[in-house]
Amino acid sequence: MYHRLRGWLCPDVGIDLGTANTLVAVQGEGVVVDEPSVVALEKGSRKVLGKGTAVGKLARQMLGRTPDSITAVRPMKDGVITDFELCESMLRYFLRKAHRGKFGFKPRVVIAVPGSITPVEKRAVFSSAERAGAGRVFLIEESKAAGIGAGLPISEPLASMVCDIGGGTTDVAVFSLGEIVSSQTVRVAGDRMDEAVVEYLRQHFSLRIGPQMAEQVKIEVGSAYPLMNEMAAEVRGLDTISSIPRKATITSEEVREALREPLTAIINCCKAVIERCDPELVADLADTGLVLTGGGALLRGLDELMREQLGIPVQVADDPLTTVARGTAVCLEHLEQWRDDLESDAA
């Protein structure tokens, strides 16, 4: 009765605090906020524009295109907070947008974080969330939230595996009986793929492009495996020799070549996680396979490349960009039973 009343007065909140995107799920309502992790500031003052509302979609449009008086920044890098104060402003805005806590109650919040974060980085997450208006804060590993969100049978006596490729980190884990039995996080994911495209164009086309353009090219024509119909995209940037703006055409084969290094790092991470499993669990994985989540899972042909390289079935989760947030939402439904297994700020 108490829990039901509490849920009505002040629903619990789940957050996928991502390098590229932040998603907020509310108990009983699902994902209600899905916005880029970007904040726009008045240069010099560190004041968030629009009385604290130039956050998310609005701020992202300003990234790389701001006049001198405005700057748009991402407060997270490689899955961790790099600008504590801005992360707090961003979380405050998203929490207010998502939450309808009544009578001044502060919601309990479950936040998904990469498996590799240090105790100091965890402390930064706890403090940012609390200062932004959260009540009790619990942390869940991103890979576990991804496994739950993808509907994997993680509590069964059977191995299941997830590879969550976000903007800053790739989290890989194998689960059995509700526990993570083998896992690894690498700070190689979507952002590193964008950097690889920037570097390829600089080296092979003498063209300097920004990370937004690189991401656009990756999404438009990027692939991990040969395509039935190869594609091409137009890129615009600055000629590094003549210093004048210029256009060029890059093919999907060339983008694939550019992405080879970060993709190899991600596949090696999966191999290392499988190698550390007991033979019985490896035998299970040959049947159950691997589920890809996170925005990186949308790269064309990544499932085919991984199937070929890992020798196990590989599947892309439904709506991979929201899997972790949906996992935190499931967690909220079981918070009373699971709270002792989650790391909390009162520990």
Ligand SMILES: Nc1ncnc2c1ncn2[C@@H]1O[C@H](COP(=O)(O)OP(=O)(O)OP(=O)(O)O)[C@@H](O)[C@H]1O
């Ligand atoms: N169609 C697509 N093809 C390839 N990559 C994509 C596609 N759509 C989105 N992405 C990439 O997915 C990444 C964002 O994914 P996601 O929102 O899961 O990350 P995040 O949760 O913010 O990051 P992290 O978990 O590392 O903190 C970005 O790098 C984006 O470029």
